[in-house]
Amino acid sequence: MHKLKDIVRPTTLIVSSKLNEVIGLDLTIASETFQHTGSFKFRAAYNLALNVPNEEILTASSGNFGQALAYACRLVGKRCTVVMPDTSAQVKINAVRGFGATVDLIDTKTVGRNERVAELAAQMPHAYHASAYDDQFVIDGNSTLGYELAGREFDVVIVPVGGGGLISGIINGLNHNKDNAAVYGAEPLLGNDATRSFRAGRLIPNEIEPMTIADGARTISLGNLNWPIISKGVKDMLEVPDETIAAALRMYYDLANLKCEPTGAVSLGAVLENKELFEGKKICVVVSGGNVDAEVYAKLIIKPLLNTEVR
Amino acid sequence: MHKLKDIVRPTTLIVSSKLNEVIGLDLTIASETFQHTGSFKFRAAYNLALNVPNEEILTASSGNFGQALAYACRLVGKRCTVVMPDTSAQVKINAVRGFGATVDLIDTKTVGRNERVAELAAQMPHAYHASAYDDQFVIDGNSTLGYELAGREFDVVIVPVGGGGLISGIINGLNHNKDNAAVYGAEPLLGNDATRSFRAGRLIPNEIEPMTIADGARTISLGNLNWPIISKGVKDMLEVPDETIAAALRMYYDLANLKCEPTGAVSLGAVLENKELFEGKKICVVVSGGNVDAEVYAKLIIKPLLNTEVR
Numbered sequence: 001m002h003k004l005k006d007i008v009r010p011t012t013l014i015v016s017s018k019l020n021e022v023i024g025l026d027l028t029i030a031s032e033t034f035q036h037t038g039s040f041k042f043r044a045a046y047n048l049a050l051n052v053p054n055e056e057i058l059t060a061s062s063g064n065f066g067q068a069l070a071y072a073c074r075l076v077g078k079r080c081t082v083v084m085p086d087t088s089a090q091v092k093i094n095a096v097r098g099f100g101a102t103v104d105l106i107d108t109k110t111v112g113r114n115e116r117v118a119e120l121a122a123q124m125p126h127a128y129h130a131s132a133y134d135d136q137f138v139i140d141g142n143s144t145l146g147y148e149l150a151g152r153e154f155d156v157v158i159v160p161v162g163g164g165g166l167i168s169g170i171i172n173g174l175n176h177n178k179d180n181a182a183v184y185g186a187e188p189l190l191g192n193d194a195t196r197s198f199r200a201g202r203l204i205p206n207e208i209e210p211m212t213i214a215d216g217a218r219t220i221s222l223g224n225l226n227w228p229i230i231s232k233g234v235k236d237m238l239e240v241p242d243e244t245i246a247a248a249l250r251m252y253y254d255l256a257n258l259k260c261e262p263t264g265a266v267s268l269g270a271v272l273e274n275k276e277l278f279e280g281k282k283i284c285v286v287v288s289g290g291n292v293d294a295e296v297y298a299k300l301i302i303k304p305l306l307n308t309e310v311r
Numbered sequence: 312m313h314k315l316k317d318i319v320r321p322t323t324l325i326v327s328s329k330l331n332e333v334i335g336l337d338l339t340i341a342s343e344t345f346q347h348t349g350s351f352k353f354r355a356a357y358n359l360a361l362n363v364p365n366e367e368i369l370t371a372s373s374g375n376f377g378q379a380l381a382y383a384c385r386l387v388g389k390r391c392t393v394v395m396p397d398t399s400a401q402v403k404i405n406a407v408r409g410f411g412a413t414v415d416l417i418d419t420k421t422v423g424r425n426e427r428v429a430e431l432a433a434q435m436p437h438a439y440h441a442s443a444y445d446d447q448f449v450i451d452g453n454s455t456l457g458y459e460l461a462g463r464e465f466d467v468v469i470v471p472v473g474g475g476g477l478i479s480g481i482i483n484g485l486n487h488n489k490d491n492a493a494v495y496g497a498e499p500l501l502g503n504d505a506t507r508s509f510r511a512g513r514l515i516p517n518e519i520e521p522m523t524i525a526d527g528a529r530t531i532s533l534g535n536l537n538w539p540i541i542s543k544g545v546k547d548m549l550e551v552p553d554e555t556i557a558a559a560l561r562m563y564y565d566l567a568n569l570k571c572e573p574t575g576a577v578s579l580g581a582v583l584e585n586k587e588l589f590e591g592k593k594i595c596v597v598v599s600g601g602n603v604d605a606e607v608y609a610k611l612i613i614k615p616l617l618n619t620e621v622r
Contacts, residue, residue, distance in 0.1 A: 012323060015346050017382075018406070033568040034325050071328075091565065095329070250605075254402065257344040257601030259570040292570030294561075298609035 004047050004141060007075070009035050016256035023251075025271065025278055030149060031287040033260055035129065039216075039289025040145060040166055041068035043131070044071050047141030049076045054128035058120055059083070060113045062215055062251075063092030064289050065132035070101035072164040075179070087214060089293045108209065122242070133163030134223025142166050145286070146173015154181045154275040160266040160288045161185040161194045161237070162217035164226030170286070171233035182235040186270035188212035188245060194222050194230065203227050213242050213300075216263030216288065228253050240269035246300050247308070248272055253301045261292040314451060315358050318386070320346050322459050327567035331555070334562075336582065336589055341460060342598040344571055348406065350527075350600025351456060351477055352379035352443070358452030360387045365439035369431055370394070371424045373526055374403030375600050376443035381412035392435070394427050400526060400604045419520065444474030445534025453477050455483015456597070465492045466592040471599045472496040472505045472548070472579040473528035475537030481546035481597070493546040497581035499523035499556060505533050505541065506548040514538050524553050524611075527574030527599065551580035557611050559583055563598075564612045572603040573611070 014029040032040035045068035049057060056079040059069055066082035075082035080101035084093060085108045095104050106116050121129050131138065142165055149157055150173060157174070159167040167185050174181055187194050191210025197203050204222035212218060222230060240248075248268035252258040266285040271285060274300060322568065325340040328370025343351035356379035367390040370380055377393035384391035391412035395404060396419045407414050412492060417427050425581055432440050453476055460468060461484060468485070470478040478496050498505050508514050516532035523529060533541060551559075560577035563569040575598040582589060584595060 009326075012325075012345075014323075015320075016345075017347060018349075018409075034323075034327075036328060038329075038568050098329075206357065253570065253605060253608075257349050257570050259568050294564060294612040297564075298613050301605040302609050 004050065004144065007046060008043050008144055011035070011145060014256060014258065019251060019255040022255055023271065023275070025275065027260065027271070028154070028282070028283050028284050029256065029287055030145070030284050031258060031260070032145070033258070033264065033287060033290030037064070037068045037071045038291045039064040039068065039126060040142060041065045041289070042072065043144050044138035044141035044165060045069040045072040046075065047071050047267060048135065049078055049139035051137055052128040054126060055079060056124060056127040057130050058117065058124055058127040059130040059132060060117050061132050062218055063088045064216055064291060066101070067092055067095045067099065067291070069130065070096045070099035073101065074099050081120060081127070083113060083120065089291065089296070091103070091293050092291055093177070095291070101270055131223060133165030133219070134225050136225060138165045139172065139225060139229070142169025143173035143176070146170040147177060148178035149181070150174050150177035150261065150286060152233045152284070154284040156184060156278060157181045157284045157286065158184045158186050158267040158270055159286045160214070160217060161187045162263065162265055163219040164194060164222040164230050166286070166288060167234065168226040168229035171229050175233065183239045184270065185230065185295050186267045187237060187239055188214045188217050188266060189239040189241045191219065192239045193216055193220070195239050197222060197227070198231065198234065198237040200233065212267050214245055214263040216261065238270035238274055240266050240273055244269040244272055249300050258287065259297070260287045261289050264288045264290060314335040314415060315354070315361065315455060316357065319354050319455055321594045322346070325567060325569065333566055334582065334584065334586070335560050336369050336594060337592065338596055339465070339577050340567065340569065340583070340598055341595050342569060342571070343456070344569070344575065344598060344601030348375070348379045349602045350375040350379065350380045351453060352376045352600070353383065354455050355449035355452035355476060356380040356383040357386065359441055359448035360384050360389055362448055363438060363439040366390060366442050367435060367438040369428065369435055369438040370441040370443060371428050373529055375527055375602060377412070378403055378410065378602070380441065381407045381410035384412065385410050388502065392431060394424060394431065396424070398608070400602065402604050403602055404422060406602070407555050411435060414472040414555040439591045442516045442534060444476030444530070446601040447536060448479045450474045450483060450536060450540070453480025454484035454487070457481040458488060460492070460595060461485050461488035461490035464593060467495060467498050467589060468492045468595045468597065468599070469495045469578040469581055470597045471525070471528065471574055473574065474530040475505060475541050477597070478545065479537040479540035482540050486544065494544060495581065496541065496545050496548040498550055499525045499528050499577060500549060500550040500552045502528055502530065503550045504531070506550050508533060508538070509542060509545065512542065525574040525577050527554055527572065528567040549581035549585055551577050551584055555580040555583050557559060560611050569598065570608070571598045575601060577598045
């Protein structure tokens with residue numbers, strides 16, 4: 001069995017002179033789109049699959065974690081069941097199945113995700129129930145990205161936030177390496193629970209699953225393990241409207257030749273909304289993943305959601 | 312002024328387990344999509360702009376070389392004029408202008424490209440007239456990619472071929488490093504002059520500019536300097552129908568999260584058409600660039616040109 005650090009692909013650092021010229025800032029893209037299974041989630045999933053004693057793992061995931069866990073379980077020879085909303089991107093459902101995992105599709109309007117997972121957990125008493133973000137193995141797996149970003153003299157690292165697994169891993173990884181980069185969380189405005197929590201100083205969930213185009217950030221709440229790391233370690237939380245997320249995705253397409261999924265573009269969206277914060281700084285924008293249905297992507301690159309002037 | 316080797320971005324090596332699984336071969340993608348100006352052409356252009364004594368450079372280019380030369384000239388402080396067919400991708404025309412070069416758009420149905428360049432050359436007697444492929448500075452610049460691929464134990468390197476500047480540079484770079492990888496040229500079937508030349512043992516041009524979707528390979532003929540390198544150094548030339556180029560582009564989208572332009576996908580197309588040649592080999596497919604208009608790309612990822620079963 002490979003150790004985590006031997007099997008994870010190093011993040012792809014991209015500097016686009018065109019992008020930097022158009023935006024007028026010094027950006028380095030840390031892209032996880034070429035990670036195994038196309039998103040950072042593999043870092044978490046492999047660490048978990050490798051280290052839990054159970055032979056069977058159960059999770060609920062809108063897609064990227066499910067895909068990553070399915071592949072990780074195949075690599076370490078464990079069984080895997082993934083509960084997915086039937087609104088998940090088809091490309092993600094197919095990928096999970098392709099890696100040999102069992103997919104349990106639910107209509108989230110009639111069945112709660114947690115409810116269904118509890119049902120399945122009762123049927124599979126020996127399975128480990130893995131959260132996509134609220135799990136120490138997940139945070140530790142994601143911290144490998146923080147290790148990679150440390151020592152590169154970034155003043156600022158901006159990270160998409162859904163459940164908070166990636167940003168808490170990055171904070172831990174940077175801290176462990178005594179790197180003082182300021183870490184900003186970037187969150188879709190439509191699901192701004194982390195921002196509201198950060199402002200209030202206590203964990204506040206969304207009322208319902210937010211229907212942002214950033215489908216990887218359709219989480220009800222930050223995880224309990226992530227919250228203390230985020231509340232202490234984040235410099236600020238930045239909210240990004242969906243139209244700016246779309247504009248950022250298109251800028252990656254036009255100016256950096258980077259295919260990214262909407263959730264991956266939230267960090268650049270946060271830059272577009274807050275340029276004045278980052279002037280003169282050496283900025284790292286983390287792109288969390290690249291998995292997006294062709295039909296969705298095609299619409300986004302041809303026609304941004306609104307006629308925004310952000311571009 | 313930066314030396315070539317200090318300013319060129321290393322190629323991005325990507326291994327996609329999903330792609331390799333679907334194709335059933337051991338592929339490593341060498342992607343030049345994140346090179347300066349989004350294609351390998353920057354290697355050639357910068358070497359040329361840096362080393363010719365002239366203060367003004369004139370070229371004809373369907374886009375990527377023009378863009379690369381415009382940027383290179385800006386970096387080294389020289390003037391640049393680029394003759395482009397008015398059918399060039401808009402994104403490429405805009406980019407050339409954005410780098411401060413003069414764009415001279417021509418209707419190739421009424422004016423020959425060479426004719427127009429000759430006219431302009433007469434008006435600019437002190438300008439260096441740069442070929443996008445048939446120039447020693449160009450070949451030497453592109454050889455840097457051969458240096459990067461050498462020593463990685465590839466059995467096979469597959470390279471898109473238009474005018475032949477990239478493949479002859481790669482052959483020279485590999486040879487110089489005593490790397491014995493077999494180099495295959497991949498060419499659109501619609502513009503198969505290099506394949507016909509290779510079979511005949513003499514340089515044979517296309518009758519007219521071929522209207523393949525691989526717009527970077529719409530060349531009439533291999534260059535005179537490229538031909539002897541290619542005829543001696545290439546293992547074989549492989550022809551790729553446009554629908555297979557489109558299928559390859561879509562596979563990069565779906566399976567590798569890689570945005571590439573049609574010309575960049577010709578090497579993977581050659582693999583899809585000739586899988587039996589490459590079984591059990593460690594294969595490098597070179598992706599020459601990533602610049603493609605959003606409208607063109609959106610159509611290609613949603614609906615391949617034909618209902619091909621290649622995918």
